[in-house]
Amino acid sequence: MKTTILTEEERKKALSTTKKPEVVERQKLNVRYHVEDIDVNDRPRRFLEAFAAILKHSNYKMVLDHFIRMTARCLRCAAACQIYQATGDPKDIPCYRSGLLLDVYRRHFTLGGLLRGRITGNGYLTDEKIQEMADTFWNCTACRRCALECPLGLDHGLITHLGRYILSEIGIVPRALVVSTRAQLEGPFKNTSAIPVPALKDTLEFLEGDMFEEKGVRIRFPVDVDGSEHVFFPAVSDYLMEAESLMGIAAVFTATGDSWTIGTGYYDGINYGLFYSDRIIERVVRKVDEETNRLHGRKILIGECGHASRTAKQFIPTYCGGSDATPVVNILEYTHRVWKEGRLKLDPDIVTEKVAYHDPCNYARNRWIVNQPREVLKAFCRNYVEMTPTGEDNICCGGGGGTVSIDEVRPYRTTIGGKLKADQIRKSGCEILVAPCANCKKQLRELVEDQGLNCRVVGFHDLIYKAIIFDESLRVEKEAQVIEKEK
Amino acid sequence: MGALLDFARGPLFRLTFAIMVLGLARLLFLDIIGMYRAYRRTTDKKMPWKLIFSRSFEWFFPVKRVIRERHVYSLLSIVFHIGLIIVPLFFFAHVNLWKEAVGISWPALPYSWAFWLTICTIASALFLLISRLTVKAMRALSLGRDYLWLLLLLVPFVTGFICANVDVGPGSYQVLMLVHVLSAELIFVLIPFSKIAHCVLAPLSQVVCALAWKFPPETDDDICTTLNKKGAPV
Numbered sequence: 001m002k003t004t005i006l007t008e009e010e011r012k013k014a015l016s017t018t019k020k021p022e023v024v025e026r027q028k029l030n031v032r033y034h035v036e037d038i039d040v041n042d043r044p045r046r047f048l049e050a051f052a053a054i055l056k057h058s059n060y061k062m063v064l065d066h067f068i069r070m071t072a073r074c075l076r077c078a079a080a081c082q083i084y085q086a087t088g089d090p091k092d093i094p095c096y097r098s099g100l101l102l103d104v105y106r107r108h109f110t111l112g113g114l115l116r117g118r119i120t121g122n123g124y125l126t127d128e129k130i131q132e133m134a135d136t137f138w139n140c141t142a143c144r145r146c147a148l149e150c151p152l153g154l155d156h157g158l159i160t161h162l163g164r165y166i167l168s169e170i171g172i173v174p175r176a177l178v179v180s181t182r183a184q185l186e187g188p189f190k191n192t193s194a195i196p197v198p199a200l201k202d203t204l205e206f207l208e209g210d211m212f213e214e215k216g217v218r219i220r221f222p223v224d225v226d227g228s229e230h231v232f233f234p235a236v237s238d239y240l241m242e243a244e245s246l247m248g249i250a251a252v253f254t255a256t257g258d259s260w261t262i263g264t265g266y267y268d269g270i271n272y273g274l275f276y277s278d279r280i281i282e283r284v285v286r287k288v289d290e291e292t293n294r295l296h297g298r299k300i301l302i303g304e305c306g307h308a309s310r311t312a313k314q315f316i317p318t319y320c321g322g323s324d325a326t327p328v329v330n331i332l333e334y335t336h337r338v339w340k341e342g343r344l345k346l347d348p349d350i351v352t353e354k355v356a357y358h359d360p361c362n363y364a365r366n367r368w369i370v371n372q373p374r375e376v377l378k379a380f381c382r383n384y385v386e387m388t389p390t391g392e393d394n395i396c397c398g399g400g401g402g403t404v405s406i407d408e409v410r411p412y413r414t415t416i417g418g419k420l421k422a423d424q425i426r427k428s429g430c431e432i433l434v435a436p437c438a439n440c441k442k443q444l445r446e447l448v449e450d451q452g453l454n455c456r457v458v459g460f461h462d463l464i465y466k467a468i469i470f471d472e473s474l475r476v477e478k479e480a481q482v483i484e485k486e487k
Numbered sequence: 488m489g490a491l492l493d494f495a496r497g498p499l500f501r502l503t504f505a506i507m508v509l510g511l512a513r514l515l516f517l518d519i520i521g522m523y524r525a526y527r528r529t530t531d532k533k534m535p536w537k538l539i540f541s542r543s544f545e546w547f548f549p550v551k552r553v554i555r556e557r558h559v560y561s562l563l564s565i566v567f568h569i570g571l572i573i574v575p576l577f578f579f580a581h582v583n584l585w586k587e588a589v590g591i592s593w594p595a596l597p598y599s600w601a602f603w604l605t606i607c608t609i610a611s612a613l614f615l616l617i618s619r620l621t622v623k624a625m626r627a628l629s630l631g632r633d634y635l636w637l638l639l640l641l642v643p644f645v646t647g648f649i650c651a652n653v654d655v656g657p658g659s660y661q662v663l664m665l666v667h668v669l670s671a672e673l674i675f676v677l678i679p680f681s682k683i684a685h686c687v688l689a690p691l692s693q694v695v696c697a698l699a700w701k702f703p704p705e706t707d708d709d710i711c712t713t714l715n716k717k718g719a720p721v
Contacts, residue, residue, distance in 0.1 A: 053710050056709075059525035061521070070689065073628045073633055079557050088624075147696070148542075152685050155696040158696060182720065182721045185721050278702050318702055322530040325531075
């Protein structure tokens with residue numbers, strides 16, 4: 001699948017910025033995203049210091065050494081990159097982007113590079129090069145589709161991840177992400193959306209009331225239940241924006257009768273560390289593990305959120321005990337399992353519109369969750385259509401890599417980042433687009449709005465909630481309902 | 488001239504070949520040491536072997552990916568690679584050379600196969616060179632050495648083809664043959680120090696990347712201490 005290069009008018013719109021010139025001047029940094037005021041002096045030296053510190057305490061040296069010995073600049077990755085396809089700017093080619101950091105490594109951290117640099121007297125890291133990296137590393141949506149197309153197996157997503165990590169250590173990181181992470185790790189409410197526990201409980205109670213009215217079944221959100229099988233961590237923004245998805249999840253648990261709980265000590269699955277810092281990943285992941293241990297939960301259950309699921313799945317074993325770590329399950333895996341076991345019944349006559357499924361990159365790129373949601377959807381959505389390419393080759397929504405949380409880059413995301421995705425959605429002709437990821441949902445809704453697409457973006461469990469059939473024994477009699485209400 | 492050619496085909500061939508083998512062995516060794524160190528530092532020892540093998544094999548037999556994007560370019564790249572590997576190893580004159588120099592032999596390719604494969608290799612190399620020169624994005628990405636490598640790889644193929652198929656007279660033949668042998672030997676020497684090292688390193692890439700995503704634990708403190716940021720707010 002290909003898209004066309006954007007027009008001059010679109011380019012102007014996409015690259016527009018709300019930043020004031022005096023801020024750019026003061027911060028000596030011309031990027032689209034907002035950055036907190038930082039030390040602007042001696043940036044190259046500090047960049048190299050941070051680079052050196054990270055290399056010393058990580059495994060990146062191995063991967064950089066491996067790749068500086070063999071990058072061939074074959075340009076296959078360009079065909080896969082949706083950003084490059086939209087801009088046509090060689091600077092957006094994944095290999096070029098990775099090359100920026102590989103060059104710094106070659107010049108400053110290898111013997112050959114140091115000698116060559118000494119002899120020729122050039123190649124030293126400059127402010128301009130840092131500026132270029134700060135710009136281009138945050139243009140990338142970190143979807144890692146290019147890594148599949150690289151014949152040499154270079155994971156550009158990993159290099160971009162490292163580049164952002166180093167930049168963040170010298171203060172160059174989108175303000176939106178740092179502020180949220182600060183609220184999560186150091187704020188009074190311990191989550192990125194700053195939702196206090198009483199507000200959370202209120203929301204849950206309100207949703208319980210709603211569900212009771214709609215379904216006639218007492219569906220609960222269990223809070224702080226000790227010894228539950230699953231401890232639930234959704235993207236915390238779901239409590240504000242994705243009530244239907246949460247209701248669907250609660251409904252599934254009510255139907256199956258399995259135990260689950262939301263912990264009030266910590267209830268945020270979001271981990272922005274994946275987008276800019278390994279140190280942050282570790283801090284956040286440890287909090288998830290601590291809360292699960294506090295509640296003596298047996299499994300960590302992550303809600304409909306791609307990056308939260310991937311960070312938990314991948315980094316709980318990394319940071320919290322290797323093979324002894326608490327197992328991580330995504331809610332789609334759980335729902336698929338109980339459906340397969342016949343413990344979840346869905347009505348095939350409810351959803352009649354044309355439904356398509358969007359693969360979040362963090363689920364599908366490593367072939368983790370690809371077929372499970374499809375099997376369930378095909379079973380109860382009569383009019384299911386597939387978008388191509390799909391599964392591990394899926395096209396990113398255009399807001400990956402944390403960019404969806406940076407509101408000031410919305411024009412960029414919906415004009416350049418999601419251009420290919422918009423074409424794909426249009427081609428599929430779907431009326432309902434299922435996106436089981438908080439990031440994808442937000443980005444796709446904005447994309448639908450800005451590109452004038454004719455479809456509705458919902459979560460996977462939104463549809464489950466609509467179509468779920470409860471066992472008669474769970475149904476509360478009409479009279480009892482009235483009495484309950486009057487109470 | 489004859490003595491020089493014998494020297495180039497004998498001792499010099501053995502020397503340059505040895506440099507290539509040792510150089511590549513060194514790179515492999517360094518890579519494996521790096522991976523071993525990384526593996527020791529991680530707590531999560533479970534590697535996704537199934538994914539790693541399946542991704543690696545996709546590129547050993549690059550059918551699945553290649554038919555999707557940039558068809559002509561990708562197909563010709565494959566032809567180019569096949570030619571680069573097969574002709575030096577299986578052309579009958581080369582089989583004799585290997586037998587004399589290294590002492591082992593194997594069946595040679597029929598003459599007509601070698602003839603057409605050489606032509607295909609030269610044509611695909613020219614195509615790759617032209618696309619590097621003409622496609623805007625490729626030009627922006629390419630460095631001087633990318634063009635030079637293609638030209639250098641063309642030299643032994645073109646000279647070898649002329650020697651084997653065109654009657655140029657004994658004097659020119661010897662000169663061409665000398666250029667043929669020396670350029671091939673130059674390539675041998677350069678391989679371990681250039682991007683062509685991917686011939687042995689590329690199969691390891693998937694393992695390297697999978698391992699690189701397994702970060703070592705408890706680096707937060709170390710990095711903060713090194714950067715003088717201990718206790719600083721997020």
